[in-house]
Amino acid sequence: MALALSYGDAPSLAAPPTPSPLTVTTRLRRWLAPGVPVTVAGITGARGHVRLSANGNVVASAAAGRFGRFRLTFVPGSGGRYRLTVAGGGRSVRAGTLEVRPVVLEAVGDITFGEQVGPALAAHGPRYPWTRVGATLRAADITTGNLETAVSTRGVAAAKEYTFRGEPEALAPLAGFAGFDVLTLANNHSADYGRDALLDTVRSVDAAGMRAIGAGADERRAHRPAIVEAGGLKVAFLGYSDVNPVGFVATSTRPGTANADTAAIAADVHAALRHADVAVCFFHWGTELHPRPDGRQQQFAAACLNAGAKLVLGAHPHVLGPLSRPTRSTLVAWTLGNFVFPSSGLTARTAILRVDLARDGVRGYRLLPVQIEGFRPRLVAAG
DSSP, X not given: OOOOOOGGGOOOOOOOOOOOOOEEOOOXXXXXXTTOOEEEEEEOSTTOEEEEEETTEEEEEEEOOTTSEEEEEEOOOSXXXXXXXXXXXXXXXXXXXXXXOOEEEEEEEEEOOOTTHHHHHHHHOTTGGGTTTHHHHHHSSEEEEEEOSEEOSOOOOOSSSXXXXXXXXXXXHHHHTTOOOEEEOOSSSTTTTOHHHHHHHHHHHHHTTOEEESEESSHHHHTOOEEEEETTEEEEEEEEESOOOTTOBOOSSSOEEOBOOHHHHHHXXXXXXXXXXXXXXXXXOSOTTOOSOXXXXXXXXXXXXXXXXXXEEEESSSSXXXXXXXXXXXXXXXXXXEEESOOOGGGGEEEEEEEEEETXXXXXXXXXXXXXXXXXXXXXXXX
């Protein structure tokens, strides 16, 4: 007996609903520093709900706009590898794998092209001082040091006991071979050959592919930060000198170096942190051959840290000094000693300071021992 089917009982011939399209348009960076936000963007169905997972755990969710565009953001707080996946509209798409690790900053002390360094560079080439440390410095994400010399062919030596000057060609290996990014000129030798030579030094550092801090055509530019980005982390560098021969300090109308002044330091750090995640202050201070800080150094360091900076570096005593950890996220290196500088005895024992930086500041640090032979630094094997 045949069964009669009513119109309402007819089987549906419609296709099952098609999942909303899902496309990730973001191309991830190779790596990021801890605390730097990760944003994944893409397109799905209008008003569709999407979720971002990291290693299988949902870390962000959002509704797409009326044209289907979405942005998902999360902040990885610790290092590691994160496999990112976006799900929504019945589909799942891999967004890639992100490495999260601290930014490695390396800092060294005094570098000069004066005294016997200049003739040796002329004889052996400008890479000569860097052959045994260049690879280590170059491997860091950011490298900085104290350039304690004028770099110019102009000017007359100042009336002082020691004056240092070198040729612009000597700077090229610092950038290309040793990987320097930032050099502080806030010291008692960068203006040894006058204001024109100081400005030549600033220009030569820039022309070699690095950034100069702590000196400039006027006070405003001498106090201007250099901001360097690595792993998505923006690091601002500021340089100051508390050792100021007559005529060295910049004014509103005259080239020179940035004078260490607590009020100016605080204002500079606050201003820099409006554009950067982490601030670093590099000081020329203290007393020669005295590694431990005095009251003035402690005052300047406090001004820097209280304004929000995370790392304070020091030079001038020509000997390696102690490190202080005021908080879990801050570090002070009171004096980094000599580096490419004629040295013997205590002044020949120095180090490369290696610091791990994240968005919340210093995550860790290590001193790599260095012995200076004549004026050439050499890494010393641990143990």
